[in-house]
Amino acid sequence: MSKRTVVPFGPQHPVLPEPVHLDLVLEDETVVNAIPRIGYVHRGLEKLVEKRDYTQFVYVTERICGICSFGHSLGYSECVEKLMGIEITDRAAYLRVIFHELSRMHSHLLWLGLLADGFGFEALFMHAWRLRETVLDIFEEVTGGRVIFSACDVGGFRQEVSNETLAGIVAKLERLRDEYRTIAKTLLEDSSVKSRMVGVGHISTDKALELSMVGPFARASNVATDERLNGIGAYGDLAAFEPVLSDGGDCYARCDVRVREVLQSIDIISELVDKIPDGEVMVPVKGSPEDGAQAMTTLEQPRGQAFYYSKGNGTKNLARMRVRTPTSQNIAGMVAALSNVELADVPMVILTIDPCISCTER
Amino acid sequence: MSNVGKSPWIIHYDGSSCNGCDIEVLAALTPLYDAERFGVVNTGNPKHADIFVVTGGINDQNAPVVKQIYDQMLEPKVVVACGACACGGGVYQTCYNIMGGVDTVIPVDAYVPGCAVKPESILDAVIAGVGILDEKAKAMKKNPADKDRSEKDASTGAHASVADVDDGTNADAE
Amino acid sequence: MIRFQPNAFEAVELDALFETVADLRQREYRFVQICATTLEDSCELLYTFIAPDAIDGCLTGLVVNVPDGASVPSITELYPAAFVFENETHDLFGIDIYGINLDFQGEFYKVSPKFPMNPRAAEQRPADEGKEADHE
Known part of the structure; x- marks a missing residue:
């Protein structure tokens, strides 16, 4: 009979840029159970709607998470627009998706770097982050900010982005595509990288559905979920x-x-830049949400489906604002993926779920 | 670089930040900004670290963690509060679960403004930190018995902010 | 271009909640989230699901009114991922939920003020340990 031990993991741990705590129950070297404990990053943003009106709250939603920052402002804006029946212009809708996809690229490149760092491939980490700077440069050039850039607002997109700038963005991304392929090749074909990842932390399709998993985590288990x-x-x-x-x-x-x-x-961005219609990017936003009106929307964030709910009370302040982030939905899946892995593989499993704790706790 | 005395190793802890500053701290270490050219190494071990970079505000649950990491670091040590939240709570100042900036639990030596901070300011702060580190080391040599000295200095207002670090410590850095 | 994602709200009695959710589970609805709202004299829970054949991603919302002091059955038996939201609902709103598969007993979010999202619950059930938040 092997002995059971509990190994505390986190909140401060070299592979985690963010604090999360896990109690890992081990039998010898194998994890038999993992109990998550969160709350280190909880700020209580949802209660801030009482103090900030619905237009000011866009800035707060951006700061739910610095990685999915644009996505959160987009999801929130869409939700409030549905609540108030505001129709944005086509050009604004295109710009939003273009920037949302750029954010996805920045988030995924960031993640690829962290993954490489996680299995000790420092050079690959540096290369992934070097490429990511291309995307951040685009953000900085267009909006002035690198990670939090307040481009999305209730009623549209805050600034006009010229067709020339958009063409420039596509050209930059095409150059990035070639360099990126080299990194991707290393990640997917290198034998030592493969030996760390193949067969580790397996989740079957049925299990993924049962645990309501979302995003790339679910899609890797062959569940066709994508908002x-x-x-x-x-x-x-x-x-x-x-x-x-x-x-x-x-x-x-x-x-x-x-x-x-x-x-x-990159393909989505190129296609949309080709098709983008001309026109205004902002529509005027007036009035307040009606008392008792409510709206739900979802959005595919880099980490999966995010959910937004808002409810009006007749004033400028919303009665309730709710964000359900992809990672909160994936915690059950993470715990399942951790059972029966070796202790040394725990960081790999946690990283491949791409947890965003700051999102989760708000 | 001749006047930078130490190759500063940093340890990073995310208080209750939104990740914006955390990824910028990491970005400061990667090729474009390349803090490693100043000998900066990101370590996960508090005992190896000279500079404690904290992002995000403090709440009841992470206060003991921040305090513990600080206590585990050896003297001389420097604390850098990165970003608006770490400096004083930022946009979350009025949230129910935020006590305030990092200085509510540990003495802070350098405050870096910005939401999110720019990697350039992080570099400036770390270089400023090296200067403070040297001063603290000197002070310790003078009076080795007084181990708490540097801590007292920090809490009585011997702070540096990024604005006033241009005292030559980073002149060579450019 | 479709502007808005369709919503379908449905009021459900607290007694019928578990059966309604079990029925959705049977019909392979995917679970999205649970959200609590503090109303003037009660709380409201919103359970969100997506139908397997939802058109334009139509979201189904079950609205349940929970009077103060009432207990809510857990749905983790049907949807295990709900444990995160049920623990959260308890820790932030003070709503009792029984039968959670992974019950943290109020220790999931360790927030300094008790039940911060629901002032009424905080008043009625003051902190056990006498730990007071130090907010200025």
Whole structure:
């Protein structure tokens, strides 16, 4: 009979840029159970709607998470627009999707770097982050900010981005595509990288459905869930959209899905820049949400489906604002993926879920 | 670089930040900004670290963690509060679960403004930190018995902010 | 271009909640989230699901009114991922939920003020340990 031990993991841990605590119950070297404990980053943002009105709150939603910053302002704006029946212009809808896909690229490149760092491939980490700077440069050039850039607002997109600038962005991304392929090749074909990921932390399709998993984590277990399929906004104007899937279900499959999603994002951006209509980018926003009105929307964030709910009370302040982030939905999946892995593989499994604790706790 | 006395190793802890500053701290270490050219190494071990970079505000739950990491670091040590939240709570100042900036639990030597901070300011702060580190080391040599000296200095207002670090410590850095 | 994602709200009695959710589970609805709202004299829970064949991503919302002091059955038996939201609902709103598969007993979010999102619950059930938040 092997002995059971509990190993505390985090909140301060070299592989985690963010604090989360896990009690890992081990039998010898194998994890039999993992109990998550959160609350280190909880700020209580949802209560801030009482103090900030619905236009000011855009800035707060951006700061739910610095990685998915644009996505959160987009999801919140869409939700409030639905609540108040504000129709934004087509150009604004296109710009939003273009910048949302750029954010996805920045988030995935960041993640690829962290993953490489996680298995001790420092050079690959540096290269992934070097490429990521291309995307951040685009943000800085257009909006002035690198990670939090307040471009999205209730009623549209805060600034006009000229067609020349957009063409320049596509040209930059095309150059990035070639360099990115080299990194992707190393990640997906290097034998030592593979040996860390193949077969580790496996989740089957049925299990993924049972645990309501979302995002690349679910798609790597061959669950075709992607909110972009709903075709809301400019996503509906894409000629075709197929979610990136893999049937591996292990760490390698999750890496594979994200690696391919970066290329998919470049394709989406190029297509939308070709099709973008001319026109205004902001519509005037007046009045307050009606008392008792409520709206729910979802959005495909880099980490998966995010959910937004808002409820009006007749004043400028919302009665309730709710954000459900992809990671909160994936915690059950993370715990499942951790059971029966070796202690040394725990960081890999946690990283491939791409947890965003700051999002989760708000 | 001749006047930078130490190759400063940093340890980073995310208080209750939104990640914006955390990824910028990491970005400061990667090729474009390349803090490693100043000998900066990111370590996960508090005992190896000279500079404690904290992002985000403090709440009841992470206060003991921040305090513990600080206590585990060896003297001389420097604390850098990165970003608006770490300096004083930022946009979350009025949230129910935020006590305030990092200086509510440990003495802070350098405050870096910005939401999110720019990697350039982080570099400036770390270089400023090296200067403070040297001063603290000197002070310790003079009076080795007084181990708490540097801590007292910090809490009685011997702070440097990024604005006033241009005292030559980073002149060679450019 | 479709502007808005469709919503379908449905009021459900607290007694019928578990059966309604079990029915959705049977029909392979995907679970999205649980959200609590503090009303003037009660609380409201919103359970969100997506139908497997939802058109334009239509979201189904079950609205449940929870009087103060009432207990809510956990749905983790049907949707294990709900444990995060049920623990959160308890820790932030003070709503009792029984039968959670992974019950943290109020220790999931360790927030300094007790039940910060629901002042009424905080008043009625003051902190056990006498730990007071030090907010200025």
